[in-house]
Amino acid sequence: MNRFLVRLYPAAWRERYGEEFVALLEERPVGPFDVADVVLGALDARLRLRRQAVEAATLKGATTMSLRIGGFAAILGASIMTTALVVGTGLVSVDVDPVFALGVMVVGSILLLVALAGLSAFQARSHRRLAWAAFAVPAFGAMAMIVGIGGMGVENGPFWYVWFVGLLTFFVGSGFFALATYRTAVLSRRATLLLGVGSILPFGSGLMAMMEFAPAFQEAVLVFALAAFALGWAALGLEAIRLDRASPAPRPA
Amino acid sequence: MKSTIPEFGRFAEPTLLILVSLSDGPKHGYAMMQDIEQGTGRPMGAGTLYAALARLEERGLIEPLPPVDRRRPYRLTAVGATNLAEQLRGLSDFAQMGLRQLGESQP
Numbered sequence: 001m002n003r004f005l006v007r008l009y010p011a012a013w014r015e016r017y018g019e020e021f022v023a024l025l026e027e028r029p030v031g032p033f034d035v036a037d038v039v040l041g042a043l044d045a046r047l048r049l050r051r052q053a054v055e056a057a058t059l060k061g062a063t064t065m066s067l068r069i070g071g072f073a074a075i076l077g078a079s080i081m082t083t084a085l086v087v088g089t090g091l092v093s094v095d096v097d098p099v100f101a102l103g104v105m106v107v108g109s110i111l112l113l114v115a116l117a118g119l120s121a122f123q124a125r126s127h128r129r130l131a132w133a134a135f136a137v138p139a140f141g142a143m144a145m146i147v148g149i150g151g152m153g154v155e156n157g158p159f160w161y162v163w164f165v166g167l168l169t170f171f172v173g174s175g176f177f178a179l180a181t182y183r184t185a186v187l188s189r190r191a192t193l194l195l196g197v198g199s200i201l202p203f204g205s206g207l208m209a210m211m212e213f214a215p216a217f218q219e220a221v222l223v224f225a226l227a228a229f230a231l232g233w234a235a236l237g238l239e240a241i242r243l244d245r246a247s248p249a250p251r252p253a
Numbered sequence: 254m255k256s257t258i259p260e261f262g263r264f265a266e267p268t269l270l271i272l273v274s275l276s277d278g279p280k281h282g283y284a285m286m287q288d289i290e291q292g293t294g295r296p297m298g299a300g301t302l303y304a305a306l307a308r309l310e311e312r313g314l315i316e317p318l319p320p321v322d323r324r325r326p327y328r329l330t331a332v333g334a335t336n337l338a339e340q341l342r343g344l345s346d347f348a349q350m351g352l353r354q355l356g357e358s359q360p
Contacts, residue, residue, distance in 0.1 A: 017303055023323035024282040024299050034298050041300020045307070067295060121296035244295060 002026060005035065008042035010049050031124020032117040032135040033070075068244040070118015074237030077111025081170070082230040084108055091223060102149045102163065109142045109170055115233065116177055119187070119240050123180040130183075134176035141169025168203075174229065175199035187239050195232025201225030267297060267305035272314065272329065272337040279318055279328035282306070309333070 002025040006018050025034075084105040087094050116135045124131035148163025178196035181187050202225045208218035274280060274288040282302055289297045306327065309315045314333035318326045329337065 013307075017307070019323050020282065020320060020325040021299065021303055024286075024302075027283040033296065034300075037298025037300040039300070041298070041304050044300075044304045048304075048307075121298070 001030065005030075005038045005042075008039060009045050012049060013045045029124055029128040031120050031128060031131045033119070033121035033124060036114075036117040066244055067118060067121070067240040070115050070120075071237040071240035071244065073111045073118055074115035074233045074240065077108050077113075077115050078230045078233030078237070080104060080108030081112060082108075082226050085226055089222065091219070091226075099149070099153070102145075102152075105167070106142065106145055106149065109138065109145060109166075112170060112174075112233070113139055113142060115237065116173060119236060120177065120180070122186040123177075123184045126184055127180040130176055130180040134173045134180060136173075137176065138170045138173035141166040141173070144169070171199045171202050171229070174233070178232070181236070187236050187243075191232050191235035191239065193232075194228045195236065198225050198227070198229030198232050201228065264301075264305045264308055267301050268309055268314075269337075269340055270297065271302070271305055271309060272333060272340070275315060275327060275329045276334070276337060279326040281321075281324040281326045283324065285327075 002022050005025065006014055006022055009018070009021075025038075084101055086092050087096055087101055088098075088105065113135065116138065120131045120134065123134075144166030145163050146166075148159045148161075148166055151159030151162060174195055178192045178199060182189055182192040182196065201221055205218055205222040205225055208214065208221065270289045270293065271285055273292070274285045280288065282299070286297055286299070286302055289295075306315070310317065310327075313330055314336055315327045316330050318328060320326075
C-alpha cells in the first residue's frame with residue numbers, strides 16, 4: 001500500500017523524496033486520515049510542479065488534510081444524512097421528489113466518508129483495522145447507494161435493497177468509528193457513546209418494524225436513534241474543529 | 254523594514270511547526286511528526302509534512318543530511334534559523350499586544 005501511495009506523486013518528486021517517504025510511512029500504521037493526507041499531498045506536488053513549469057512561485061490554493069476538514073464534514077454530513085432519513089422514513093411528511101431526497105442522502109454519505117477519514121488520525125495508530133473498517137464499510141456502502149439509486153430508475157424492487165444495504169453500512173461504519181474513538185479516547189467519550197447508540201439503535205428499530213412490534217415505540221426508538229446519530233457526529237465534529245483551532249505554538253515544557 | 258519571511262500560503266503553519274521542531278537539532282520525518290504532535294496535540298500527516306519540507310528546502314531554510322537507514326534527517330540552515338527567530342519574534346510581539354489589550358500583560 002505504501003508503494004502505491006508513493007506512486008501517486010510525480011516521478012521527479014519520487015526520485016528526490018520517494019525512499020525516505022516510504023520509510024516514513026512504514027514507521028507507523030497508516031489509517032484513512034494518512035491516506036487522505038497523502039492523496040492531497042500528491043495532488044499538491046503535481047500542481048506545484050506544473051505551476052513551477054509556468055514559473056508560478058507559490059501555490060496558495062493547496063489544501064492540507066486536517067481535523068477541521070473532518071469536523072466540518074461530520075457536522076454537515078450528519079445533518080444532511082439525518083434530515084434526509086427523517087424525510088425518507090416518513091417521520092416528517094414533506095412533499096419532496098424521492099429521487100432528490102436519495103441524491104441528497106448520497107451527498108451526506110460522501111461528507112460522512114470525509115469525516116471518517118478526517119477524524120481518524122489518532123485512532124488508526126492503535127486500532128488500525130477498526131479505523132480502516134470504519135472507513136471501508138461505508139465507502140463500499142456509498143457505492144452501493146449510488147448503484148441502488150441509479151438502478152431504481154430502471155427497476156425499483158431489487159435496487160431498493162442495494163440502496164438500503166448501502167445506507168446500513170453508514171451505521172455500521174459509524175459504530176466502528178465510535179468504538180475506535182472510545183478506545184483511543186482522543187475525542188469526547190460522551191459524544192462517542194452518543195454516536196455508538198445512534199449507530200446501533202436503528203438496527204433495533206428496523207427489527208421491530210419487521211416484526212411489526214409496538215409501532216409507536218418503534219418510531220420513538222428511531223427518532224432517538226437518529227437524534228443520537230446526528231448529535232454524536234456533530235459533537236465530535238465541533239470538538240475536532242476546536243482542537244484544530246487550538247494554538248499551533250508548541251506547549252511549554 | 255521589509256519582512257524576509259517567505260510566503261508559504263496554506264503551508265505557513267506546517268512550515269513554522271517544522272522549523273520549530275528542527276530548532277533543537279536535525280531530525281528525520283517521523284521524529285518531526287512526533288515532535289509536532291506532542292507539541293500541538295494535533296496530527297500532521299505525511300503528505301502535509303513532505304509538502305512543507307519541499308517548500309522549506311526549496312527556499313533554503315532547511316537542508317537534507319545523508320540518509321540513515323533510508324530515513325533522511327533535515328537540519329535548519331543559518332537562513333532558516335534567522336527566519337524562524339524573526340517569525341517567533343513577530344508572534345511574540347503579536348501575543349504581547351493581545352495580552353496588553355486584554356489587560357493581562359506581565360509587569
